[in-house]
Amino acid sequence: KGEGEAKGPSKDEIFAAFQGMQQQCSQIGDKINELSMDVDEHRLVEDTLKKVDGERRCFRKIGGVLVERKVKEVIPAIADNKAQITKMVEQLTAQLESKKTAMKEFQ
Numbered sequence: 222k223g224e225g226e227a228k229g230p231s232k233d234e235i236f237a238a239f240q241g242m243q244q245q246c247s248q249i250g251d252k253i254n255e256l257s258m259d260v261d262e263h264r265l266v267e268d269t270l271k272k273v274d275g276e277r278r279c280f281r282k283i284g285g286v287l288v289e290r291k292v293k294e295v296i297p298a299i300a301d302n303k304a305q306i307t308k309m310v311e312q313l314t315a316q317l318e319s320k321k322t323a324m325k326e327f328q
Contacts, residue, residue, distance in 0.1 A: 239324070239327060239328075242327065246317060253317065256310045257310055263300075263302055263306065267299045270292050270299070271296065275296075276291055279291070279295055281298070
């Protein structure tokens with residue numbers, strides 16, 4: 222075969238593509254772990270606040286600003302946030318599985 226023939230990607234290009242896939246999987250896994258810890262924190266706060274009188278005031282950080290609310294106003298917001306984060310974890314987990322499958326096929 223002559224050097225002028227183009228017969229697909231080189232070994233270096235294949236290796237770089239595979240490393241890129243591994244890095245993407247690692248980043249997705251890190252994000253899943255981070256979000257899973259957020260879900261646990263939301264669950265802990267939610268469980269704690271459920272034991273408290275709903276009229277009691279509490280503080281919540283929204284967009285970097287600390288605001289005062291009543292417990293009964295905060296619990297639904299925390300539950301909603303927890304549900305959204307859980308949904309994101311599920312989506313990222315599916316994406317990670319898809320990438321891992323693609324990596325296996327790539328090998």
